[in-house]
Amino acid sequence: MATTTETLAIVSGDDVVRVRQKVRVRATEAGLSLVDQTKLITAASELARNTLDYGKGGHADIMTVNDTARRGVRIVFRDQGPGIPDVALALTDGFTSGNGLGHGLGGARRLVDDFDIQTAVGQGTTVTIARWRK
Amino acid sequence: MAKSAAQGALARLITDGEAEILADWLRTFATGETRISEQEAKAQGKDLLHALGKAVADGNVADIGSPDYDEVRDLLTGFSRSRALQGFSPSETATFVFSLKQPLFERIRSTADVKTAADQLWAMSSLLDQLGMFTVEAFQKTRDELIMRQREEIEELSTPVVKLWEGIVALPLIGTLDSGRTQVVMQNLLETIVQTGAEIAILDITGVPTVDTLVAQHLLKTVSAARLMGADCIISGIRPQIAQTIVQLGVQLNVVSKATLADALALALKRTGRTVEKVNKSGRSDGALAAEMRG
Numbered sequence: 001m002a003t004t005t006e007t008l009a010i011v012s013g014d015d016v017v018r019v020r021q022k023v024r025v026r027a028t029e030a031g032l033s034l035v036d037q038t039k040l041i042t043a044a045s046e047l048a049r050n051t052l053d054y055g056k057g058g059h060a061d062i063m064t065v066n067d068t069a070r071r072g073v074r075i076v077f078r079d080q081g082p083g084i085p086d087v088a089l090a091l092t093d094g095f096t097s098g099n100g101l102g103h104g105l106g107g108a109r110r111l112v113d114d115f116d117i118q119t120a121v122g123q124g125t126t127v128t129i130a131r132w133r134k
Numbered sequence: 135m136a137k138s139a140a141q142g143a144l145a146r147l148i149t150d151g152e153a154e155i156l157a158d159w160l161r162t163f164a165t166g167e168t169r170i171s172e173q174e175a176k177a178q179g180k181d182l183l184h185a186l187g188k189a190v191a192d193g194n195v196a197d198i199g200s201p202d203y204d205e206v207r208d209l210l211t212g213f214s215r216s217r218a219l220q221g222f223s224p225s226e227t228a229t230f231v232f233s234l235k236q237p238l239f240e241r242i243r244s245t246a247d248v249k250t251a252a253d254q255l256w257a258m259s260s261l262l263d264q265l266g267m268f269t270v271e272a273f274q275k276t277r278d279e280l281i282m283r284q285r286e287e288i289e290e291l292s293t294p295v296v297k298l299w300e301g302i303v304a305l306p307l308i309g310t311l312d313s314g315r316t317q318v319v320m321q322n323l324l325e326t327i328v329q330t331g332a333e334i335a336i337l338d339i340t341g342v343p344t345v346d347t348l349v350a351q352h353l354l355k356t357v358s359a360a361r362l363m364g365a366d367c368i369i370s371g372i373r374p375q376i377a378q379t380i381v382q383l384g385v386q387l388n389v390v391s392k393a394t395l396a397d398a399l400a401l402a403l404k405r406t407g408r409t410v411e412k413v414n415k416s417g418r419s420d421g422a423l424a425a426e427m428r429g
Contacts, residue, residue, distance in 0.1 A: 020343075020344055104347050
């Protein structure tokens with residue numbers, strides 16, 4: 001059973017900060033450890049910035065998941081941008097189509113428990129991540 | 135002109151009954167929730183009513199932007215400003231103006247001619263609405279200025295470069311690093327390196343809540359720039375959870391780093407050929423004492 005979902009628009013650099021703050025609050029509420037919190041927040045920060053820089057802005061849905069099996073935070077980043085032509089390449093460390101370090105997407109995947117990316121050229125990108133309480 | 139006659143009547147309505155209106159007004163106002171002292175409200179009310187009477191007599195009731203209303207606007211701006219700074223809410227501020235409606239409408243009620251009364255009521259009502267809106271806008275403007283000023287202060291305060299020792303400077307970074315602030319931070323650091331001729335700069339990130347790839351990139355750029363200026367950098371204040379996150383992100387921070395600012399300072403002192411020694415009661419350092427005993 002997923003509880004309340006909060007949707008935040010990502011259209012400016014300030015929104016990335018807001019996403020981080022909300023994720024921090026949710027992660028604390030869900031009882032994630034300090035390390036897990038930090039990892040989730042950092043992954044969310046990377047993906048929110050990707051949504052802004054490469055997806056030309058979009059939304060983040062932040063939800064607390066609390067069912068019998070597990071407890072944690074799931075975040076969905078959606079944009080209607082150009083999409084990613086080669087996902088495998090985009091996930092490769094050191095590859096960037098912009099001028100970043102090229103560790104954002106791959107790094108974000110390593111920082112979370114669940115990672116899913118749906119994208120097609122011209123169809124936008126949706127990235128779903130989750131981190132569970134251990 | 136019919137209009138000026140009507141206006142004259144309106145103005146007389148205010149000026150003739152000024153004292154009574156003021157008393158009624160303050161009574162209406164005082165029944166609401168307020169934190170303004172009676173004397174203050176009285177003084178402000180009196181000035182405002184007086185200015186309003188003059189303005190209505192001379193100027194166009196429909197346009198409070200005209201020069202005839204200068205005094206009224208100045209007064210309203212003044213008290214909106216003072217209330218905004220004292221932490222009043224916008225509605226508390228606007229209520230002061232809106233509570234003038236009742237006493238003024240009371241006067242109009244005594245006008246014999248219904249049509250004139252209706253016209254006056256409309257003119258007065260829209261005038262007070264405009265003044266109320268003006269008050270809220272002035273209030274908002276003051277708040278905006280306050281926020282802007284605080285933001286500037288924060289930006290300025292949060293990027294100090296401090297000299298720790300001869301040739302050693304530290305930059306305690308606090309808060310979000312992915313905004314335009316990084317530019318200011320880097321510039322401050324480079325300028326200080328030039329001014330002080332520092333050989334070692336310590337970047338302390340204890341106060342940075344999240345280190346993602348962008349923050350890491352900014353840090354690395356700052357380190358490279360400092361290096362070009364002839365200063366070596368030490369990064370301190372990396373908390374355990376941040377360290378684990380950076381490793382998993384896959385970012386290579388090829389910079390000397392220490393857990394705490396104290397450790398970083400100790401290393402910096404060592405590199406510049408200094409040590410810190412504990413001093414015993416006689417005021418001499420243990421090292422000096424040992425040398426003495428040997429000698």
